[in-house]
Amino acid sequence: MASLEKLAERLKQQKMEAAKIRRQSERALDEAKSLGRRSTSGLKRLERHLEHDKEQLTDINMEFNQILARKESLERLAKSAQERLIKENEAKDQAEIDLANADTDEAKSNAQYRLDIATEKIQELESELQIREKAVQKVDKEIVDYKKSQSATTQKIHKEAKSKPTLVTQLKESKIDSEKFKKKLATAEKREESAAKALAKITAKLEEQMAKKRKAAAKKAAAKRKAAAKKKAAKRKAAKKAKKAKPKKSRR
Secondary structure, eight states: OHHHHHHHHHHHHHHHHHHHHHHHHHHHHHHHHHHHHHHHHHHHHHHHHHHHHHHHHHHHHHHHHHHHHHHHHHHHHHHHHHHHHHHHHHHHHHHHHHHHHOOSHHHHHHHHHHHHHHHHHHHHHHHHHHHHHHHHHHHHHHHHHHHHHHHHHHHHHHHHHHHHHHHHHHHHHHHHHHHHHHHHHHHHHHHHHHHHHHHHHHHHHHHHHHHHHHHHHHHHHHHHHHHHHHHHHHHHHHHHHHHHHSOOOOOO
16 A cells, blocks of 8 residues: 555656656747748848848849940930030131131121131030030939949848858758657657656546545444444343342331
8 A cells, every 4th residue: 555655656757757858848849840930930021131132232233234324325425515506706806817817708698608607606505514414413423323322232131141040050950950859759648648657547546545544443333333233232231130130028
């Protein structure tokens, strides 16, 4: 009886320890799975951001190249206008010289005509150059803005790409930990189940022994009560006989 009680107590302890390990393993497994889900979600989100930012950078680069080409075109046009302006200024100077040296009305008229044409073209070219210069200044500002956007997007892509290995490592570790804690949980569950079954058997035997002990005690108590009742009955019977055997007193 005492040995069974000690064994039952030991099995209770084993069951409690196994249950504790099981709960710890369940929490650890849940945490590993949660980390895995977060890492997977983070990787998917990161991949979407990377893809979007790379597409955005491609668009920025294409637009940037178009702006550079537009600037080159504006600069070529401005250079061409500047070269024509130089020629028209030379033509104007020559017309002014010819007008000053003309000795006939026809020569004066011809020189004046060339002077007027050159002056008009100079005004047109100067106006064109102003427009070109303003356009180039506007393009230069756009180039600065696009460079900033290009740099910011490139840095963002670099930062996202740099964080990817960390998420991949976390995902791998969560998978390894999940498998480890699954095995640990399965072992703890088996130990707990085994201890529970053994405890149930020992408890059943203890209850059986206790039932037999109670039955024996009850039987013993019943026998004791029966013996006491017999003894009491015998006393009553003896007292009754003694009363009958007592002689009656004579009357005078």
